[in-house]
Amino acid sequence: MSEAWEKLLPHLREMVDLAGAVKLMSWDQATLMPPNASPARARGMATVESIAHQHLINPEVGDLLQELALDDSLDQDQAASVRILKRDYDRATKVPPELVHELAELSGTAYQAWTEARPQSDFSLLQPHLEKMIRLKKEEADAIGWETERYDALLDEFEPEMTTRDVEAMFTELTEGLRPLLEKIVGVSSPRAEFLSKGYDPASQEAFSHWLVDVLNFDSDSGRLDTSPHPFTITIGAGDVRQTTRSEEKDLMMSIYATIHETGHALYEQGLPTELLDLPVGRAPSLGMHESQSRLWENLVGRSRPFTEFMLPHLKERFSAQLGMVNPDEFYRAANHVEPTLIRVTADEVTYNLHLMLRFELELAMFREELDVADLPNAWDAAMEKHLGIRPDSDANGVLQDMHWSNGIQGYFPTYTLGTIYSAAFFAKAQEQLGNLDDELRDGNTARLLGWLRENIHSKAYRYSAKDLAEQVLGAPVSAKPLLEYLRTKYSQLYDISA
Amino acid sequence: MSEAWEKLLPHLREMVDLAGAVKLMSWDQATLMPPNASPARARGMATVESIAHQHLINPEVGDLLQELALDDSLDQDQAASVRILKRDYDRATKVPPELVHELAELSGTAYQAWTEARPQSDFSLLQPHLEKMIRLKKEEADAIGWETERYDALLDEFEPEMTTRDVEAMFTELTEGLRPLLEKIVGVSSPRAEFLSKGYDPASQEAFSHWLVDVLNFDSDSGRLDTSPHPFTITIGAGDVRQTTRSEEKDLMMSIYATIHETGHALYEQGLPTELLDLPVGRAPSLGMHESQSRLWENLVGRSRPFTEFMLPHLKERFSAQLGMVNPDEFYRAANHVEPTLIRVTADEVTYNLHLMLRFELELAMFREELDVADLPNAWDAAMEKHLGIRPDSDANGVLQDMHWSNGIQGYFPTYTLGTIYSAAFFAKAQEQLGNLDDELRDGNTARLLGWLRENIHSKAYRYSAKDLAEQVLGAPVSAKPLLEYLRTKYSQLYDISA
Numbered sequence: 001m002s003e004a005w006e007k008l009l010p011h012l013r014e015m016v017d018l019a020g021a022v023k024l025m026s027w028d029q030a031t032l033m034p035p036n037a038s039p040a041r042a043r044g045m046a047t048v049e050s051i052a053h054q055h056l057i058n059p060e061v062g063d064l065l066q067e068l069a070l071d072d073s074l075d076q077d078q079a080a081s082v083r084i085l086k087r088d089y090d091r092a093t094k095v096p097p098e099l100v101h102e103l104a105e106l107s108g109t110a111y112q113a114w115t116e117a118r119p120q121s122d123f124s125l126l127q128p129h130l131e132k133m134i135r136l137k138k139e140e141a142d143a144i145g146w147e148t149e150r151y152d153a154l155l156d157e158f159e160p161e162m163t164t165r166d167v168e169a170m171f172t173e174l175t176e177g178l179r180p181l182l183e184k185i186v187g188v189s190s191p192r193a194e195f196l197s198k199g200y201d202p203a204s205q206e207a208f209s210h211w212l213v214d215v216l217n218f219d220s221d222s223g224r225l226d227t228s229p230h231p232f233t234i235t236i237g238a239g240d241v242r243q244t245t246r247s248e249e250k251d252l253m254m255s256i257y258a259t260i261h262e263t264g265h266a267l268y269e270q271g272l273p274t275e276l277l278d279l280p281v282g283r284a285p286s287l288g289m290h291e292s293q294s295r296l297w298e299n300l301v302g303r304s305r306p307f308t309e310f311m312l313p314h315l316k317e318r319f320s321a322q323l324g325m326v327n328p329d330e331f332y333r334a335a336n337h338v339e340p341t342l343i344r345v346t347a348d349e350v351t352y353n354l355h356l357m358l359r360f361e362l363e364l365a366m367f368r369e370e371l372d373v374a375d376l377p378n379a380w381d382a383a384m385e386k387h388l389g390i391r392p393d394s395d396a397n398g399v400l401q402d403m404h405w406s407n408g409i410q411g412y413f414p415t416y417t418l419g420t421i422y423s424a425a426f427f428a429k430a431q432e433q434l435g436n437l438d439d440e441l442r443d444g445n446t447a448r449l450l451g452w453l454r455e456n457i458h459s460k461a462y463r464y465s466a467k468d469l470a471e472q473v474l475g476a477p478v479s480a481k482p483l484l485e486y487l488r489t490k491y492s493q494l495y496d497i498s499a
Numbered sequence: 500m501s502e503a504w505e506k507l508l509p510h511l512r513e514m515v516d517l518a519g520a521v522k523l524m525s526w527d528q529a530t531l532m533p534p535n536a537s538p539a540r541a542r543g544m545a546t547v548e549s550i551a552h553q554h555l556i557n558p559e560v561g562d563l564l565q566e567l568a569l570d571d572s573l574d575q576d577q578a579a580s581v582r583i584l585k586r587d588y589d590r591a592t593k594v595p596p597e598l599v600h601e602l603a604e605l606s607g608t609a610y611q612a613w614t615e616a617r618p619q620s621d622f623s624l625l626q627p628h629l630e631k632m633i634r635l636k637k638e639e640a641d642a643i644g645w646e647t648e649r650y651d652a653l654l655d656e657f658e659p660e661m662t663t664r665d666v667e668a669m670f671t672e673l674t675e676g677l678r679p680l681l682e683k684i685v686g687v688s689s690p691r692a693e694f695l696s697k698g699y700d701p702a703s704q705e706a707f708s709h710w711l712v713d714v715l716n717f718d719s720d721s722g723r724l725d726t727s728p729h730p731f732t733i734t735i736g737a738g739d740v741r742q743t744t745r746s747e748e749k750d751l752m753m754s755i756y757a758t759i760h761e762t763g764h765a766l767y768e769q770g771l772p773t774e775l776l777d778l779p780v781g782r783a784p785s786l787g788m789h790e791s792q793s794r795l796w797e798n799l800v801g802r803s804r805p806f807t808e809f810m811l812p813h814l815k816e817r818f819s820a821q822l823g824m825v826n827p828d829e830f831y832r833a834a835n836h837v838e839p840t841l842i843r844v845t846a847d848e849v850t851y852n853l854h855l856m857l858r859f860e861l862e863l864a865m866f867r868e869e870l871d872v873a874d875l876p877n878a879w880d881a882a883m884e885k886h887l888g889i890r891p892d893s894d895a896n897g898v899l900q901d902m903h904w905s906n907g908i909q910g911y912f913p914t915y916t917l918g919t920i921y922s923a924a925f926f927a928k929a930q931e932q933l934g935n936l937d938d939e940l941r942d943g944n945t946a947r948l949l950g951w952l953r954e955n956i957h958s959k960a961y962r963y964s965a966k967d968l969a970e971q972v973l974g975a976p977v978s979a980k981p982l983l984e985y986l987r988t989k990y991s992q993l994y995d996i997s998a
Contacts, residue, residue, distance in 0.1 A: 017546035020539070021520045024527060036721040036738030040519070040776075044736055047516035051550065222535040237543055239535030277539075 004067045005078055009278075011061050012081070016278050018052035020237040027242055030228045057092050065089055077281050080463055084280035087160065095143045103136050107408040114406035121396035123377050126406060131373045134366050137410050141367070151367045154411030158287040159418060161465040164364065167414050170421060174480035175357045175387065181488060182350055184497045185338045186389070193334035197250045198322040205247035208318055209259040212311075213243070215444050216263045216297065219270055231258040233265035233294075238277045241269040252322075253335060254346075256311070257298050264297030265290060267450060271458025286466035287412070291419020292426060293453065299349055299420075300427040300486070301449070306442035308332045336494055340388040342397040350487060353420055354387040359402070359413040367410070422470055424483035426457070429474055503566045504577055508777075510560050511580070515777050517551040519736040526741055529727040556591050564588055576780050579962055583779035586659065594642045602635050606907040613905035620895035622876050625905060630872045633865050636909050640866070650866045653910030657786045658917060660964040663863065666913045669920060673979035674856045674886065680987060681849055683996045684837045685888070692833035696749045697821040704746035707817055708758040711810075712742070714943050715762045715796065718769055730757040732764035732793075737776045740768040751818075752834060753845075755810070756797050763796030764789060766949060770957025785965035786911070790918020791925060792952065798848055798919075799926040799985070800948070805941035807831045835993055839887040841896040849986060852919055853886040858901070858912040866909070921969055923982035925956070928973055 025045045033041060055061070068074065068082040110129035117125035141153035151164045159167075206227060213225050223241035233243040243262040247255035268290060276282030284290045301307050309328040316323045323331075338348045344355040362379055365371035371379055380399040385391050392398030404412055430452045431437055437449055456473050463469075470478040492498060524544045532540060554560070567573065567581045609628035616624035640652035650663045658666075705726060712724050722740035732742040742761040746754035767789060775781030783789045800806050808827040815822045822830075837847045843854040861878055864870035870878055879898040884890050891897030903911055929951045930936055936948055955972045962968075969977040991997060 013542070014546055014550075017543040018550075020543045021524060021547050024523060025520060028523060028527070032723065034720055034722050034739055036718075037736060038738070040736035040738055043512070044516040044519045047513055048520050048547075051513075051517075219535075221533055223533050224531065237536060237539035239537070239539055240533055 002068065002071050002073045002078075004064050004071060005074060008061070008064045008068065008082075011055065011058070011064075012085075012280070013278050015052060015055055016237070018048060018055065022048050022052065023234050024236045027234050027236065030230070030232065031226045031244060053092065056089060061085075062089055062093065076463070077276060077279060080281040081279040084462055088280070091144055091157070094145065095140055099136065099139055099143065103140065103408055106133055106136060107406075110406040110408070111403060114400065114403055118396050118400045121394040121400065123395045123399060126400065127373055130376075130405060133405065133408060134373055134410075137408065138367065149368070151364055151411060154367070155414065156411075158412050158415050159466065160286055161467055162286070162288070162418070166467075167360070167418065168364075170478075170480045171353075171357050171360060171414070171417060174353060174417070174421065174484060177480070177484040178350060178354055178487070179387065181491060182338070182340065182354070183389075185350065185491060185495050186340065188495050188497060189337075189339060192337050192339065193326075193330060195322055195326055195330075196252050196334055198252075199249050200247070200252050200319055200322060202247040202249055202255075204318045205252070205255040206245070208315065209245050209247075209255055211314065212256070212259055213263050213266075216260070216267065216446060217450055218243070218263050218266055222270060223266060225259070231262050233262045233269065235269045238274060241266050252315075252319075257302060257335075260302035261294045261298040264294035267297070267453070268293040268458055271450075271454045272461050273459055276461050281462045283462050285462045285464065285469060286418075287415035288418030288422060289457070289466040289469065291416055292422030293419075293457070295420045295423035296427055296453075300423060301441060301446060303335050303349065304438075304441055305332050306438045307444070308335050310442055310444040333494065336490070338491065338495070340390050342384070342390065342392050343401060350491060351388060353417045356413050356417040358383040358387050360417070363405075363410060363413065418466075421480050421483050422466075422478060424486045425470065425474055425478050426453070428482045428486070501567065501570050501572045501577070503563050503570060504573060507560070507563045507567065507581075510554065510557070510563075511584075511779070512777050514551060514554055515736070517547060517554065521547050521551065522733050523735045526733050526735065529729070529731065530725045530743060552591065555588060560584075561588055561592065575962070576775060576778060579780040580778040583961055587779070590643055590656070593644065594639055598635065598638055598642065602639065602907055605632055605635060606905075609905040609907070610902060613899065613902055617895050617899045620893040620899065622894045622898060625899065626872055629875075629904060632904065632907060633872055633909075636907065637866065648867070650863055650910060653866070654913065655910075657911050657914050658965065659785055660966055661785070661787070661917070665966075666859070666917065667863075669977075669979045670852075670856050670859060670913070670916060673852055673916070673920065673983060676979070676983040677849060677853055677986070678886065680990060681837070681839065681853070681887075684849065684990060684994050685839065687994050687996060688836075688838060691836050691838065692825075692829060694821055694825055694829075695751050695833055697751075698748050699746070699751050699818055699821060701746040701748055701754075703817045704751070704754040705744070707814065708744050708746075708754055710813065711755070711758055712762050712765075715759070715766065715945060716949055717742070717762050717765055721769060722765060724758070730761050732761045732768065734768045737773060740765050751814075751821075756801060756834075759801035760793045760797040763793035766796070766952070767792040767957055770949075770953045771960050772958055775960050780961045782961050784961045784963065784968060785917075786914035787917030787921060788956070788965040788968065790915055791921030792918075792956070794919045794922035795926055795952075799922060800940060800945060802834050802848065803937075803940055804831050805937045805939075806943070807834050809941055809943040832993065835989070837990065837994075839889050841883070841889065841891050842900060849990060850887060852916045852982075855912050855916040857882040857886050859916070862904075862909060862912065917965075920979050920982050921965075921977060923985045924969065924973055924977050925952070927981045927985065 022045055025041060025048070029038075029041050029045075065082060065086045068078075069086060074082065106129065110126070110133055113126050113129045117123060137154065138150060141150045144153045144156075146153040149164055155162060155164060155167065210225055214220065218225070222239040223243065226242065226244050227246055228244040229246060231244050231246055233241065235241045243266040245255050245259040245262060268284060272282055272284070305328075308331050312323070312326070312328055312331045316326075326334075336349065338350045340351050341347060344352070344359075347355050358380070361383060362371060362376065365379070366373065366376070377395050377399045381391050384398065404410075430449060434448055434452055440446065440448060457469065460469055464472065467478070521544055524540060524547070528537075528540050528544075564581060564585045567577075568585060573581065605628065609625070609632055612625050612628045616622060636653065637649060640649045643652045643655075645652040648663055654661060654663060654666065709724055713719065717724070721738040722742065725741065725743050726745055727743040728745060730743050730745055732740065734740045742758075742765040744754050744758040744761060767783060771781055771783070804827075807830050811822070811825070811827055811830045815825075825833075835848065837849045839850050840846060843851070843858075846854050857879070860882060861870060861875065864878070865872065865875070876894050876898045880890050883897065903909075929948060933947055933951055939945065939947060956968065959968055963971065966977070
């Protein structure tokens with residue numbers, strides 16, 4: 001075996017272990033840490049993160065990566081790991097330490113300003129911080145380097161090898177298809193089903209979620225399900241994939257779909273090859289690819305006619321008073337109610353990607369220097385009108401609703417939509433290869449589908465970029481067509497319209 | 500402010516943060532980690548511990564400590580911190596790295612051998628590992644250095660500045676007082692109350708424990724109570740003191756007294772001065788001092804006539820079927836049932852310290868080279884006969900019952916008894932200064948007692964050694980007399996004997 005690789009391995013393991021420590025601290029912080037522990041935890045996480053960062057930018061690691069880039073004795077997984085780590089190393093070392101520090105500090109203060117600006121619906125409290133953020137993120141993009149345009153460098157952090165131009169083309173096609181569909185739905189839509197907001201005991205909802213993750217083959221000996229205000233999935237280490245859900249008494253669907261969504265992420269993590277877990281090649285290739293799994297389970301499976309039919313009697317066992325009279329059709333409709341609303345995180349399948357399109361457009365305009373931060377609130381409202389046909393009643397429910405921009409997370413929003421695009425394409429391909437899955441889903445049997453995802457996606461880890469992996473699976477470059485096709489078919493039937 | 504101190508501070512904070520990360524990993528491992536995460540967690544903890552160790556033995560830290568030892572611009576807390584860290588640094592650097600490594604490895608294999616030897620009750624499986632352990636621990640003691648005898652160097656790790664000679668004198672006095680008391684009790688004792696082993700729903704026992712820690716002023720905004728097979732208390736960081744308890748369906752007292760015991764540790768941790776938490780002076784001065792708090796709450800408070808009377812009606816609310824007919828006298832007796840048994844961890848107040856005495860004697864004999872490991876089982880059984888008047892039915896219930904020796908923890912056992920000795924002395928002093936506390940305890944009101952402990956012990960942190968702190972609080976060197984006096988008075992009344 002290569003001597004340089006032998007020297008790199010302990011570094012890789014140490015990075016995995018340090019990252020695992022930080023992830024445990026972060027999971028604990030979000031789930032069950034006592035409130036007064038906050039300041040100490042914030043400092044503790046920063047300390048361990050900084051030690052981990054020092055490890056990554058260790059010149060010894062840089063030298064080994066140089067050497068290994070030319071080492072043709074490496075096997076495929078080792079070579080891929082060297083490429084991936086080199087990318088991380090370059091991104092980490094190209095940005096001057098002062099800028100890294102300034103950005104970390106600004107993320108804290110701007111996020112703090114956002115937590116004050118949002119409840120007061122006062123964008124001016126955030127504006128100066130966001131102006132500085134956009135300026136520093138431009139500097140960061142320039143330090144990292146880009147070919148066609150700046151935004152590429154930001155997008156590349158979350159969706160390696162995807163370009164702004166690719167995203168723009170797919171998103172435009174999608175949006176142009178979605179808007180007419182939405183208009184037709186709005187023309188015939190009825191109000192949200194009343195039974196959804198009857199009282200549902202949170203503890204019983206959580207018990208249902210525990211049952212549900214078992215049904216979906218989440219391995220609870222190698223993970224946990226807990227609750228947190230914002231559901232998430234995090235892998236602490238091998239054999240330790242933790243997901244969370246949340247429940248609201250007046251919203252039955254919230255916990256069900258949060259759970260299925262996170263289970264999609266968790267099944268992906270549990271399906272990554274065990275023997276690669278210490279290597280950079282052992283992870284998912286991009287956030288979009290990760291989101292493809294959560295969206296596939298949440299929407300293509302979880303909101304399907306057969307799977308909603310499967311869930312209903314099990315829900316009735318726990319909530320007979322609220323759901324006793326609800327039939328499978330009504331339940332299916334309620335799980336797929338479409339209505340333009342102001343808030344992204346609770347948006348339905350049809351409007352969700354329009355929310356993302358709007359954010360992507362505005363982000364891009366700022367980085368292309370076609371939009372000033374000062375004009376952002378007006379631009380937001382105009383874009384809401386254009387894409388969703390409604391205007392925010394306040395900045396709190398408009399431009400101030402997400403924490404991403406204040407937190408220095410630019411280039412991230414498109415990965416949500418990319419994931420949704422991938423999810424529909426993968427599900428169509430799975431049904432093409434496995435045959436129609438309706439009967440299995442009606443029995444709550446998702447084993448064959450999971451097997452297909454394991455074989456075609458999970459087991460590949462980061463051996464290919466998301467784009468290349470998708471092309472391999474699909475036999476052609478990914479496009480928005482399968483998603484559009486899926487939404488048109490499903491919702492024209494559901495709302496009895498021509499699509 | 501001293502320049503060297505300014506340079507030392509970031510090291511201190513980093514050590515605290517790394518230790519906090521390890522402690523969180525360890526807490527999680529013991530409470531709720533999924534089973535398949537074990538190997539990755541073990542490696543992760545070893546990695547972070549090793550980084551923390553590298554920090555401690557960093558020559559830069561050594562140089563700063565040298566310089567600061569002569570720096571008279573330091574305030575008291577800084578000077579004490581330098582002394583304490585210098586001690587840690589010396590202990591860590593005096594032992595050759597190869598020996599550290601060998602001991603770490605042996606702890607793993609010997610512990611593993613113990614987990615196999617105990618269920619089979621086969622000492623021969625452990626013997627060669629324990630022989631090596633004693634040999635290496637002797638080398639370790641010699642590397643650290645000692646004046647009077649080797650065992651001092653081991654004891655000093657857990658009970659700084661306490662000598663074997665001091666411990667021996669106190670323990671001998673205690674044992675000589677306890678044995679006649681125990682003989683008299685055994686002469687008149689009746690069987691354990693039947694109601695103790697009626698079925699008690701573990702979830703209800705845990706709910707009672709949550710109620711109990713509140714009553715005892717544990718601050719749940721700055722800590723948690725969970726369950727684990729072996730109860731423990733651990734401080735993850737500022738504002739984050741976590742304790743655990745355990746419950747057994749057939750043993751009502753187990754969870755009650757595990758909870759009160761751990762709450763004693765937890766209240767101490769929550770009472771350490773916040774402003775010192777990053778400094779070596781900010782912790783408890785010794786394990787014995789820590790145990791003084793757990794024992795004081797568990798025994799002097801928790802098993803007292805007034806506090807058992809306070810708890811009973813609250814227990815009856817949850818367990819009316821099992822406890823409805825039990826009166827306060829019966830409950831008090833049941834909580835203080837004395838009976839020589841083979842197992843230390845479930846021993847009563849009177850026999851507990853005899854179990855420890857036996858361990859201390861045998862440990863000491865091995866380090867004084869008066870006892871070979873091969874003869875340990877026989878020596879154990881003989882000592883049980885001598886101290887407790889009973890003989891083990893097997894090595895599993897004899898010499899193999901504790902994991903300490905196999906795990907490389909030598910010199911630790913005496914701290915349990917030292918803690919008990921301190922606890923009785925402190926409680927007597929508290930009542931001398933505060934007046935009789937019975938009426939308050941009968942109301943479940945422990946605020947004045949806690950205030951006294953906060954003022955006299957918790958707030959002092961490690962500003963003095965345990966020995967010196969005890970002398971300050973008591974106005975005289977600590978001795979076993981108050982403990983003997985307390986046990987004689989309490990149990991002669993309880994068993995209606997002359998003590």
